[in-house]
Amino acid sequence: MARTIIYTYKDEEKRLTFSYQQHRNIHEAVAEAEGIDISEFLKMEQQIEAISDTKAVRNYRDNHFRKLGFGKITLEQRENRGVGKK
Numbered sequence: 001m002a003r004t005i006i007y008t009y010k011d012e013e014k015r016l017t018f019s020y021q022q023h024r025n026i027h028e029a030v031a032e033a034e035g036i037d038i039s040e041f042l043k044m045e046q047q048i049e050a051i052s053d054t055k056a057v058r059n060y061r062d063n064h065f066r067k068l069g070f071g072k073i074t075l076e077q078r079e080n081r082g083v084g085k086k
Contacts, residue, residue: 003078008071009034018075027061030073 005016007030016033023029031038041064048057065073 004076005029005073006076007073010069011071015076026073026075027065030070031065031068036068 002017002019005018005026007014007016007026009030014033016029018026018029023032028038028042045057045061048060
């Protein structure tokens, strides 16, 4: 199911359709949308995942994307609907 990412890049808020079938996480999706190659970042992230906890990986990811010019990166909230409602 596709979701919407709301992110800020160089002080401009943008929206992007996101699916886990195309990207591993929302950070990869926004980097691709802005034409940024993050292959070296992904290698380092895997190394940190192998030796550290999730908090260290999250801090590394957040700091790296802040340096690239990204601000807030989040999934848009889903609207909760009752059963049988569209």
